[in-house]
Amino acid sequence: MGTRGTTVRRRGGSVPLPLVVPAALGLLFLVLPLAGLLVRAPWTTLPQRLTEPGVLTALRLSLQTATLATLLCLILGVPLAWLLARVPFPGRRVVRALVTVPLVLPPVVGGVALLLVFGRRGIVGGWLDSAFGITLPFTTTGVVLAEAFVAMPFLVIAVEGALRGADTRYEEAAATLGAGRWTTFTHVTLPLVAPGIAAGAVLCWARALGEFGATITFAGNFPGRTQTMPLAVYLALETDLQAAIVLSLILLAVSVTILASLRDKWIASP
Amino acid sequence: MSTGGIRVRFAALLAVALVGLAGCGDDGDGAAAPGASAAGSGVTGQVTVFAAASLTESFTRIGEDFEAANPGTTVTFNFAGSSQLATQINQGAPADVFAAASPATMKTVTDAGNGDGTPVTFVRNQLVIAVPKGNPKGVTGLADLAKPGVKVALCAEQVPCGAAAAKALDAAGVKLTPVTLEQDVKAALSKVKLGEVDAALVYRTDAKAAPSDVDGVEFPESAGAVNDYPLVVLKDAPNKAAAQAFATYVRSDKGIAVLTAAGFQAP
8 A cells, every 4th residue: 555655646746836835825824823822922931830820720621621522522423423424314414414513603602502401591401400400501511511512523524424435345244244233333333434533533622622612601710620721811811911822832732742642643644 | 517606606706795895995995084074073984992891882872872973983892801902902903992991901001002191081880799680599798699509600800890809809708609700791791691690790780781681789898899991092093083082972971971871980
């Protein structure tokens, strides 16, 4: 496979300019704001700002909630993607469109919608409160829910794409050998699309880590409980631009490091 | 073929949008031309006002009155937390007038040299306890907020309403753990409106602006945490004449009447 790749590349000849120029511009457009942060960062006071107690608390909470949200998305999202890719049922196109709703919904609206359902007076939340005494808004669980709501479409779309691209003949072969649908799913389908699931999970995690609107609306903002890094950045921006820049850089550095190392480990890069 | 059709339609849409944008630009420039209008104070063109979230209702009203009194002017508002607006202004946002909910926030703008002249206090605002309609938890004062089972939303201390709340709670000697520290006063109020919290400390004007969902409970300690609202014309105001006219109008009898009707106190 590797040799085929190199011959194709050689046969392509030089890289065409109409592709290189917009590609370079695109990269510049994405990277320049980051450079802006780096240029304006208060490097001299950086060490003391890093050790401020609130910073590590928010960072730890961000990493924990994003990871839990990703787990929740995996548990619910992979089966959903399988359903969309493998089971023809009436209204599948509508369901697929519904799955992408959180992508187009402004996250703040998502947060309000979550409050209306899971809030104290919400349809589900009211019942949870009266039957079990469980309230979700203003809790860390609420943060996880808000992040999962916004991030799950990324996972579902990635995994569904991987499932559709996977060769179904392996699954058919397993079926002819007597494997049931569940066994086929766990022993053939899952290993087959594992890279797709990993890619989706990474995307999902990154989106959950950066989540702001739905979180502050649904889970509120309280240090140590619901104040994730993006919320801390926003509030720092109210009084101290430098602190906001530092917090942003920390979040960026940590997430880029984790994403880059995961990518190398899980997803075979060409 | 179908993609071609889409492409043509998209191009047409884009063209329409561009023409529309260009048209807006022309209108603005035309209106800003001197001598275009003789009515009112003689000013024309666009005035961009950055105002604290708590001024939303009253300033929208004052803006409409100002436009009616000065034909040819358009007032555009950017309502948000004062501190966020101050950051935007200090980062070069094109604004003519800045109305903040606290002198401390205003100071960050004047200290950066972005104010034209000294800010003037045009109104004052006090805190009340906003509770859901009917006051289900029977809140009568700050002490009730610290009772177990009462969920409270405060503004974060970084924004003026949060600083005022901390001051009032200190004065009352009440220690409480809120469930959330909201990013501006309207966000705190909306948590009460939605019934997610039992009480929030908001400005009297905010409680008054939502009479169908919220009751305002007055408390004595709020007198010790009065917020002055300063107003300033900005140094880099794109339309300074109209900005001055608007600032004057806010402090006129008509402007103050709108503000006091909303629950503000005249300074």
